[in-house]
Amino acid sequence: xxxxxxxxxxxxxxxxxxxxxxGVRRVERARFGLxxxxxxxxxQLDTVLEDRESQDVWELMRRYFELATGFEVETSxxxxxxxxxxxxxxxALNSLFVPPPFLKDPQTSARPQRLLPWDYEGRAAILMxxxxxxxxxxxxxxxxxxxxxxxxxxxxEILVDEQLQQEWEYGLSDVSRVYNPTAKRSHFxxxxxxxxxxxxxxxxxxxxxxxxxxxxxxxxxxxxxxx
Amino acid sequence: xxxxxxxxxxxxxxxxxxxxxxxxxxPQQGVELxxxxxxxxxxxxxxxxxxxxxLEPAEASQRLHYIAETMKEAPGDFLEFVGLxxxxxxxxxxxxxxxLELVAVLPAVVEYQGLWKVLALGSxxxxxxxxx
Numbered sequence: 001x002x003x004x005x006x007x008x009x010x011x012x013x014x015x016x017x018x019x020x021x022x023g024v025r026r027v028e029r030a031r032f033g034l035x036x037x038x039x040x041x042x043x044q045l046d047t048v049l050e051d052r053e054s055q056d057v058w059e060l061m062r063r064y065f066e067l068a069t070g071f072e073v074e075t076s077x078x079x080x081x082x083x084x085x086x087x088x089x090x091x092a093l094n095s096l097f098v099p100p101p102f103l104k105d106p107q108t109s110a111r112p113q114r115l116l117p118w119d120y121e122g123r124a125a126i127l128m129x130x131x132x133x134x135x136x137x138x139x140x141x142x143x144x145x146x147x148x149x150x151x152x153x154x155x156x157e158i159l160v161d162e163q164l165q166q167e168w169e170y171g172l173s174d175v176s177r178v179y180n181p182t183a184k185r186s187h188f189x190x191x192x193x194x195x196x197x198x199x200x201x202x203x204x205x206x207x208x209x210x211x212x213x214x215x216x217x218x219x220x221x222x223x224x225x226x227x
Numbered sequence: 228x229x230x231x232x233x234x235x236x237x238x239x240x241x242x243x244x245x246x247x248x249x250x251x252x253x254p255q256q257g258v259e260l261x262x263x264x265x266x267x268x269x270x271x272x273x274x275x276x277x278x279x280x281x282l283e284p285a286e287a288s289q290r291l292h293y294i295a296e297t298m299k300e301a302p303g304d305f306l307e308f309v310g311l312x313x314x315x316x317x318x319x320x321x322x323x324x325x326x327l328e329l330v331a332v333l334p335a336v337v338e339y340q341g342l343w344k345v346l347a348l349g350s351x352x353x354x355x356x357x358x359x
Contacts, residue, residue, distance in 0.1 A: 045352075052262050054255075054258060062254070079251045079341065080254045081252075081257075081341030084254075084344035084345065088348060088351060
């Protein structure tokens with residue numbers, strides 16, 4: 001489905017019309033390289049939105065608009081209405097129609113990540129490009145001009161291949177077997193997989209002691225407007 | 228979306244005994260407004276729809292009170308919101324205008340400033356924790 005849709009997009013690129021000072025201008029959907037840059041921008045926007053600092057939010061929104069369209073806000077946009085309409089269209093245009101599972105990893109997104117000594121700003125995007133270049137021997141130009149969904153799906157496949165290869169090698173070594181002295185036997189201890197490669201884990205039901213449950217008539221206010 | 232001449236035509240309103248020429252929100256002011264009203268988007272959308280012209284004074288102040296009540300989590304937000312829309316400071320709005328006057332001008336100002344886009348952007352940013 002991803003490939004079919006992207007092949008169709010190649011022949012007839014998806015575009016949106018943005019209203020500007022000089023009339024309507026057509027903007028094409030971002031390719032893989034630009035998509036990664038825009039993704040970094042949205043991540044930063046999420047962070048600054050927590051502080052509600054309007055100057056930072058504005059700067060990031062402006063940068064997104066300019067990166068995605070290729071024209072400057074000051075010279076091309078007349079009012080906020082035009083800017084907002086354009087930005088909403090661009091967000092929709094550049095969102096993924098099939099997000100790959102590794103981007104939805106609950107563990108990596110929920111846990112605050114510790115910076116590695118060799119980390120730098122924008123490394124996640126470079127890493128993805130690097131993985132594709134290293135695996136397929138493609139040039140930078142070729143990688144950054146892929147359709148975003150194809151690029152991410154290929155990275156997903158590369159990560160799966162690497163994990164399965166590591167599991168195979170791990171399975172051949174002694175460390176994969178743990179000796180249980182009571183049973184006087186060894187058992188196989190599989191190599192842990194990243195969360196996005198595991199089957200869904202059932203949510204644990206919170207057990208509440210009976211004496212802590214509410215008593216008497218319970219008024220359900222869900223769905224009712226409280227004035 | 229407003230296009231061509233309609234976009235450039237300025238809006239003039241009567242407020243607080245003055246004739247005010249309203250400047251269109253710049254993208255930066257719009258983002259500021261968006262952050263201000265973002266948390267109240269669902270309720271504000273509903274409230275703005277029920278404001279109509281030709282209201283009785285009591286009803287007008289009741290409806291404005293509803294919007295102000297919607298934004299009560301942060302006092303002053305409502306006045307700042309109206310102030311940003313008409314290009315006046317919140318204190319000026321508080322001292323010089325009446326509920327009836329505000330109700331009379333709000334529909335035109337809301338339309339002129341493209342407030343629906345502010346609300347759309349606000350909800351896209353996911354700032355809805357107070358309004359839902």
